[in-house]
Amino acid sequence: MPSTFPPGEPSPVDGQLPPAALAGLGKRPFGIYLHVPFCRTRCGYCDFNTYTAAELGSEPGASRDTYIDAAIAELDLAVTVLGERPQVESIFVGGGTPTLLPAADLARFVQAVGDRFPIAPGAEVTTESNPESVTEADLEVLAAGGFTRVSFGMQSAVSHVLQVLDRTHTPDRPQQMVAAARRAGIDQVSLDLIYGTPSESLEDWSRSLAAALSAEPDHISAYALIVEEGTALAAQVRRGIVPMPDDDDLADKYLLAERELTAAGYRAYEISNWAIDERARCRHNLGYWRGDDWWGIGPGAHSHVGGVRWWNVKHPRAYAARLDGGRSPAFEREVLTRAERHTERVLLELRTSDGLPLDVLNDRGRRAVPELTRRGLLREEQQRLLLTLDGRLLADAVTRELVD
Template identity: 55%
Template sequence: MSVQSQVPDGVLPDLSARAGRPFGVYIHVPFCATRCGYCDFNTYTPGELGGANPDGWLAALRTELRLGAARLRAAPAADTVFVGGGTPSLLGAAGLGAVLDAVRESFGLAPDAEVTTEANPESTSPEFFAGLRAAGYTRVSLGMQSTAVHVLAALDRVHSPGRALDAAREAAAAGFDHVSLDLIYGTPGESDDDLARSVEAAIGAGIDHLSAYALVVEDGTALARRVRRGEIPAPDDDVLARRYELLDDRLREAGFHWYEVSNWARPGGECRHNIGYWDGGEWWGAGPGAHSYADATRWWNVKHPNAYATQLAAGALPVADFETLDDATAHVEEVLLRIRLRSGLPTAALSADEQTRAEIAISDGLLRRDGERLVLTDRGRLLADAVVRDLLG
């Protein structure tokens, strides 16, 4: 099991980045114009901020990055940067440029660094994308969810069905070689045809990456309350499996390959930052509620932007707490994460008993051998969590 700290806020053990591992920086932007009914991320609408604002957040972020770079010994220049949220595009191109400058000034950027920002299609424009390219961003990830009006309404999304597609084309016209769209499938009221049309539209927009996630009803969200009241049905597992197969088949026909259970790309379009999460990389997560991982230690920041800024103003890292992963916990996480990748899990990472259980999964058609690695089959991807549970016993 992991060992959780019993120390005051803002205190971390001695940490040193491990040589040879990818190193990334994640930036959490906590601002949203409205709250989507399915979202349980650490985000805040204007009425929930209690006086916090983007300028104060950015000043605090610069301080955290500076303190973090000094705190993490042997930290290399960042191979990847990912700005997520929340709605990073609310900062505008100039604000996102300032965020990237703060990373450059603290951790530094590797010469071939991948730099990604998420964006809400409604807060983008051709000028926005041109400004991002000039600032040094190399990838854009746009929230699309669906092209069906009734599906977007069920998710409380405010953008029009075609805006995400137009934004993807605008990003490409601004010089972005890597543009991603996100879909959500399994929303109450969605049909197979709704999803098929959304996938076709995404492919037609000329993107090189697509993420697709089954709708999850998270406790505490407006969506969960509607399901509990019986206003809408909960997602059906059989329907979700059929929708996954539908989108996987069409993406494969269009030249996309799955490289993680929920992510597909054309060759060269894979997101290096996210691969780092799944494949044993380390990262510093900056911003309210952000999580980090280095030197077998995981830590997470205080959540509210005001508490975040207050702690940094006092000269302390805004750490809420941390835990040190022991060997057993680290092993569980390695199996859980690496099995999701198309590159698979090294057989040598498993114990003798786990290798025996892997043989059963192979005979059941859930895993296949690829040299010295174990890779999920198409059927295995539908049951990835169960495969992990069976492997670990």
Template identity: 55%
Template sequence: MPVLRDFGGGAFGIYVHVPFCATRCGYCDFNTYTAGELGSSASTQSWLDGLRGELATAAEVFDGLPSATPQVSTVFVGGGTPSLLGGDGLASVLDAVRAHFTLADDAEVTTESNPESTSPEFFARIRAAGYTRVSLGMQSAAEHVLRVLDRTHTPGRAVAAAREARAAGFEHVNLDLIYGTPGERDADLDASLDAVLDAGVDHVSAYSLIVEDGTALARKVRKGELPAPDDDVLAARYERIDARLSAAGLTWYEVSNWAGSDAAACRHNLGYWDGGDWLGAGPGAHSHVGGVRWWNVKHPARYADRVARGGLPSAGWEALTEQERYTERVMLAVRLRTGLPLTDLDASGLRAAERVIADGLATRARNRLILTDRGRLLADGVVRDLLL
């Protein structure tokens, strides 16, 4: 565990990583494991025991900082497939957080879920336990697109799950889409958007397909079995998504995220993008406090063993330099609808901002640099220009 600096003074969140999946999706390079991959080396119980131990030790470390540990404003349980834990398992996760940290009265508590491992009873249980937000992996409403992605749920299940979550009392429900999958047609994307809007959710995330090294999808692309995503197609699909969602009253607040209101925006993710502090618990989870970042060992068996032996299961850490913190601030804030304060830029960045504005990729509003519609398509390039 590194020697921590003080808390940064902003929002404080807790991320819990659940590393279990029923099957491995072909495009996924997250730190996840199927039962067959783990064998007898780890279990959900050994993981939960490790989580409780890590949270207890982390709370002790934070209590030793010069400033008091702030209240937890957001909790996000991600994975992996947290819904594989079931309603009681996810309730136990939140109990473990509450046992060692104080949640704010208005804390946002989110869990990701695979539609196939949810039910009305599941949503009722986690809502009663204190979860306030659900994020469901839909990806597409087209069966052939789901097959390419190696997704196991049926096309209509994600929409049904979203309705079940809303019926259980969840005001904030998110559906995730992936666009640009080989074989996806405009009509397939339109059908997915129709389904999302029909579900009545107040938040949508849409990500272009990225072919990550080491995945089954990457191997198929390398062998020529599938074409690589086309950049022009991806740009056209993004514009199509934005037009449909905007017309339905969902406004972008981050390049890949749309919400029906300010309250519907994901506060936990905004904490990342705004440079807040967070504890990441679980195998492979990353943490950040006061400009110090550390990350846990990845394998669930090693994670549980390290915690059982005492101490935190960190695999490494780094204290960010001022230049690194500046770079991250620019990279993240540019992607937000609220934009990047021009006062955050150094002299070189300000000159670059003027060029970006002149090129029509951003505007200046309230002394902030805010991406235009075209600028959102080229957000990574804008960041590179600002940091040259």
């Protein structure tokens, strides 16, 4: 969860939603996200809402020991606010470093979801993990507790790149943990990579891709490094210690990833995500890109139900204090207008390999299509618009042409 919030209006103290937002509840896919805000150390590039033990101490609400109890209290609030109990298609535990919590606590959260909501047969249940923060025994507990998917933060297989990113794991640890997850009975395994780190050569990036592929995960994510304001990396760039990522370098590395991953049998189903088959696509994230409903639990977590988006207070102590006082932890919200929902649909659905139905576009957008097609950025297939490979590199610019 990013640490900066968009502008919004104050959320109701009881967390209630407008009747219009609840009108289609249960007709759209519904997911639950749990944000775990704890990390052992803060990575220099990270802008997520996370805290180290040294920053939090052991005050009430900041302790890992009681965190799942607070999360379950918000689950109870969700039951009250929603009024009905939609079927849960996916559960995603992100961070931070979720596996800094005991595996039994994460399994207890999944059980608590199942005690309060019907869980769809074959639901996807994911946790992220730092490769150094989990053992094979932990993975066995997670598998027994209902987790079907784990996503390891690999980032790179090159020591000097990991050092720039402030990552503490050894280069081959993620590959070892992929094998451990399979032995533990986890059905789907993903590796997350970052490209464009200062000092990372094209050869370095090729080594990281080869290392990830050697582990034979079901899914690989590859994200361009973004220098976020307020991070240690941004300060280093500002002082001239490291350079800003170069757009041409990022494009070269993206194209290399596409070539290498495609040659290995993976297919991009979203700009930054490749899966070995359709079953390996991350269903929870697809829900975000389709504009489905989800309830986000935890400090700083974002939620969306029926065109209303809200976000919780950021600090773990403030989050726990609100729940202890019988109040919603929601800080602010926005009720999306028809125009905003249209823009978001174009922006998000166009990122996926399924593309965007042509009839979603307004007249302005339709007029832009022929020129974007002529420039090789879009193609039309069965009344849907799809980004070409060049279009993926310029996805933000293409979206602006279609919605401005």
